[in-house]
Amino acid sequence: MKYKRILLKLSGESLMGDKQFGIDQTILDQYGKEIKQVVDLGIQVAIVVGGGNIFRGVQAESGGMERAQGDYMGMLATMINSMALQATLEKMGINTRLQSAIKMEQIAEPFIRRRAIRHLEKGRVVIFGAGTGNPYFTTDTAASLRAIEINADVILKGTRVDGIYTADPEKDKTATRYETISFGEAMSKNLKVMDMTAFALCQENQLPIIVFDMNKSGNLGQIVEGKTVGTLVS
Numbered sequence: 438m439k440y441k442r443i444l445l446k447l448s449g450e451s452l453m454g455d456k457q458f459g460i461d462q463t464i465l466d467q468y469g470k471e472i473k474q475v476v477d478l479g480i481q482v483a484i485v486v487g488g489g490n491i492f493r494g495v496q497a498e499s500g501g502m503e504r505a506q507g508d509y510m511g512m513l514a515t516m517i518n519s520m521a522l523q524a525t526l527e528k529m530g531i532n533t534r535l536q537s538a539i540k541m542e543q544i545a546e547p548f549i550r551r552r553a554i555r556h557l558e559k560g561r562v563v564i565f566g567a568g569t570g571n572p573y574f575t576t577d578t579a580a581s582l583r584a585i586e587i588n589a590d591v592i593l594k595g596t597r598v599d600g601i602y603t604a605d606p607e608k609d610k611t612a613t614r615y616e617t618i619s620f621g622e623a624m625s626k627n628l629k630v631m632d633m634t635a636f637a638l639c640q641e642n643q644l645p646i647i648v649f650d651m652n653k654s655g656n657l658g659q660i661v662e663g664k665t666v667g668t669l670v671s
Contacts, residue, residue, distance in 0.1 A: 439663030442481040442557060444584035445472070446577065446594045449487035449518055451651060459490060460521050464652075468595075469525040471657045472562065476531055480661050481557040483587055484564045485580040486522060488514030494572065508572035512539060515576060519566035520544065532561040538570030538579070550586050557587065577635040585642045592644060593660060594631070595651025600668035601630055617669045630670065645671040 447468065454461030476482055491514035497507030516537060523533050534556045537545035545566060546552065556563045568579040577594075584592050601623070602612040620640035623630060630636075630648055639646055649656050649667025660666050 438478060438480060438661050440480065440590040440661050442483070442587065442589050443475070443661065444483045444485065444580055444587070444589040444592050445657070446580040446592055447484065447486045447522075447651065448596065449489035449491065449514065449576075451595065451597060452486070452518055452521075453490045460518065462525075465521060465525040467654075468522070468651065469529050469531075471651070471654070472526060473529050473531055474655075474658045475661050476560070476562060478658070478661065479560075481560070482562045483553070483557060483583065483589065484519075484522065484562065485576055485583060486515055486518040486564070486566070487576040488512070488518060490514075491517060505572035508568075508574075509539075512567040512570070515568060516541065516545070516566040519564045523564055526562055532559075533564060534561050535564045535566055538565070538567040541567075548583075553583075554587055563587075574634065575632050577631040578638065581631070581635040581638040581644070584644055585638060589644070592639065592646045593657065594646060594648045595657070596648060597650065597652060598648075599650040599653070599666075601628055601648050601670070615668045616665065617671065620670060623670055639670075643671075645669060 452460050452464055454464040488511045492510050494507030494511040498504040519535055523535050526533050535545040536548040538548050553563050565583045568576050600614045602614050604612040606612045624636055647667050647669050656666050
């Protein structure tokens, strides 16, 4: 296997499927099968899930709510998604641990770096909820931060498209896909893959990112085997 320890970043929106809001259990089951495949290969898996299918702090701010308050509400949304994913994985026989950046003793462990690493070493999937625990930071930044803290080999960003394009492929039919791209080029071209804080963290710590289509069966397994899937940012 090319990667021993991965951090998988899933967007909240991807969990909606064809719905306008909330969680589509069919999508969760599909993701669960993909994750189980790589866990069965002996890969250590950590996951960060966004909360955009339920609530976004930025949207709340545009409606007049204080940004910090909206962001905390968004963190709670990520916990709902994380719990749903945890339940799905455990239904499939995968041992998991949910760690939260905000104390919620009844439903999750607090985030403790050494404990998270120990869980991974024991073959448990660790889900990191509640972002970084701070407002003004996205779950992309949380994914980058946690990946660096646990010494992950790579961040795998699962999206609805099969990589990074010169423009939005859903809007511009002439857009072409990059197979590889540097952090500097992605930032200078303002390609909306991750926010700049997340990019800067990964660049500084030489942590590669692979952006790929999570909805295509087998993609996740092919990546950990070292096959070329999606776009590599390094």
